[in-house]
Amino acid sequence: MRPELQISATNPEHPAALLDLPWELPLDAWPESCLVDLPRGISRHVVRFAEAGAEVVAIKEVPERAARREYELLRDLDRLGIPAVAALAVVTGRTGADGEPLEPALVTRHLVGSRPYRAMFETTLRPGTVNRLMDALAVLLVRLHLAGFAWGDCSLSNTLFRRDAGAYAAYLVDAETGQIQPRLSHGQREYDIELARMNISGELMDLEASGALHPSIDPIPFGAAIAERYGDLWHELTRESVYPADKRHYIERRIRRLHDLGFDVAEMQITHSPAGDTVSFVPKVVDAGHHQRQLLRLTGMDTEENQARRLLNDLESWMATQDDYAPGDPLGARPEVLAHRWVREVFRPTVRAVPLELRGQLDPAQVYHEVLEHRWLLAEQAQRDVGLPAAVADYVANVLPRSAAGTSG
Incomplete structure (x- = not known):
């Protein structure tokens, strides 16, 4: 008895679109009429791009156990907000016209808008692009x-890239x-990076041997440079910083560096030393887009992402100074309670201190954002935290x- 074709999908719409594809044929025998010609990386499996309804899908023939495992891993990565391709379905029960079973997909x-890294290196790249x-x-x-x-x-063929602004x-x-x-563990990370270094250098050597690699790129140093950049970035993201208690702007400087690296700070763990003369700072980083939802949940304020990021950073720093702020302690004030206190005691008085006639078209979140920016600049000049009231006054x-003069002119 021939097994029935089964399509396990994340979305009810996908099975209907996928049913029209020729699953009774081996993937490498699919007709050109249903395929899409897109650049592919090197793979140990047969991979093709096809049209399924209104979207283009990538199909990979792989044993069922491996297909289901990768399907679940990709879904887990999606829930974690990790940049990865989206899993749509696992197709099993495939049989050919002769009744012989075909590999699942x-x-x-x-x-x-994406291309494999390998395809990118087959073109002429400027050093800045590299x-x-x-x-x-x-x-x-x-x-x-x-x-x-x-x-x-990790390899060039297993990675896709696409433009993200500049x-x-x-x-x-x-x-x-x-x-x-x-x-x-440290050992697990080191092993992963060593594999990446060897795979990347090896693929570049293949490109070099075929004459497709730009002569300015040396495969061995390039692979080593990936590992070095990873190490620098990991250190910047995970190290604990200890600052003098009166140098609060140092925390802002660290946060700015993380933003420049493409990471947002979702929350901060700030602890004072027993003597109260130093503070320790450990950031938790997330992908962009997190802060609008977080600020809306905590305060009810609906702002732009950059505004939300800045306001949340200030809120986190302020909460750490409150006597009833005790994360994990059921007797401590909840973040929502402290957030509304911050809105009432810090945010609104600061915005109201700025005369309406000088605000122009600035919304309250932007006013507060600009005050924080000015406070940062003053602190850098004075090499100490100047405080919010002084920053507002200046x-x-x-x-x-x-600003008003420039607008009117």
Whole structure:
């Protein structure tokens, strides 16, 4: 008795669109009429791009156990907010016209506007572009490791890139050898990075041998540079900083560096030393877009992402100074309670201190954001925290009049 074709999908709409594809044929025999010609990386399995309804999907023939495992891993990565292709379905019960079983298939959504890193290196790249690609790959590896994901097969062919404003963003495309754990050890991370270094250098040597690699790129140093950039980024993201208690602007400086690296700070762990003369700062980083939802949940304020990020950073720093702030203590004030107190006692008085006639078209969140920015600049000049009231006074006296004059002119 022939097995029935089964399509296990994440979305009820996908099975209907996928049913029209010729699953009774081996993937390497599919007709050109249903395929899409897109660049592919090197794979140990047969991979093709096809049209399924209104979208393009990538299909990979792989044993059922491996297909289901990778399907679940990709879904887990999606829930963790990790840049990776989206898993759509696992297709089993395939049989050919002769009744012989065919290998199951994993279906993922094609990442629009993306290309494999390998295809990118087959073109002429300027040094600045190469550096941005290395940064993007290092950031992807750090994101994976922070989430507890050991890739085990990082390579140029298993990575997709696409433009992200003036930079590049890297995406995982093959999770077959990966595993998720609560936390990766130093040895697990080092092993993953060593595999990445060898795979990347090896692929570049293949390109070099075929004459496709730009002569300015040396495969061995390039692979080593990926590992070095990863190490620098990991250190910056995970190290604990200890600052003098009166140098609060140092925390802001650290947060800015993290933003420049492409990470947002979701929350901060700030602790005072027993003597009260130093503070320790450990950030928790997330992908962009987190802060709007977080600020809306805590305060009811609906702002732009950059505004929300800045306001949440200030809120976190302020909460750490409150006597009833005790994370994990059921007797301590909940974050929502402290957040509304911050709105009432800090945010609103600061905004009201700025005369309406000088605000122009600035909304309250932008006013507060600009005050914080001015406070940062004053602190950098004075090499100490100047405090919010002084920053507001100087902002009203020296910044807004110039802004108003420029607007009217």
